[in-house]
Amino acid sequence: MPATLVLCRHGQSDWNLKNLFTGWKDPGLTEKGIAEAHEAAARLKAMGIKFDIAFTSALSRAQHTTSIILEDLGQAGLETIRDQALNERDYGDLSGLNKDEARVKWGEEQVHVWRRSYDVPPPGGESLKDTAARVLPYYVYRVLPQAMAGKTVLIGAHGNSLRALIMAMEGLTGEQIVKRELDTGVPIVYHLNPDTTIASKQELKG
């Protein structure tokens, strides 16, 4: 029986709605974000998934999404480990700025490079590579041993911390990851082989 690992980006946050760079800032979920978390839970429930352990970041939008999913699955008390290693990529000086205004100020291309490239950090912040340097050791040393022990694992985290993880798990290049977007509140269910490679992958979209 392959191990099961579910990755889920948090539901829409207040700053996603306002189109602001968020990073390590800590806005809550919008009504839509809360609804997305419930939908994520319903899709996991329809697959018959029950978790043995959950991991989330130190930021409330990911914690809230994770707790809604667990509550809806009837697993409110499940062991949930919070760690800032899973936090969103730090957007540095861009944090709190409007993304459209940033495009006007610095140009479409520069902002796209800051948002999606692999190794170009935004001013004062982390590149995806920097983010991977904290996410991947956490995954390898904390999360993966749980999955390899046969536990069904949930990671409720963020667009860029999960992009960093997915890049490594799926063996994507720096060019491929630029195009990879994660929707809010959409669980991705991976089954892993005993050697930790991916046996199957399913995105639970509506």
Ligand SMILES: O=C(O)[C@@H](CO)OP(=O)(O)O
């Ligand atoms: O603002 C952020 O922290 C992230 C995720 O919402 O945005 P982006 O998609 O621009 O990386």
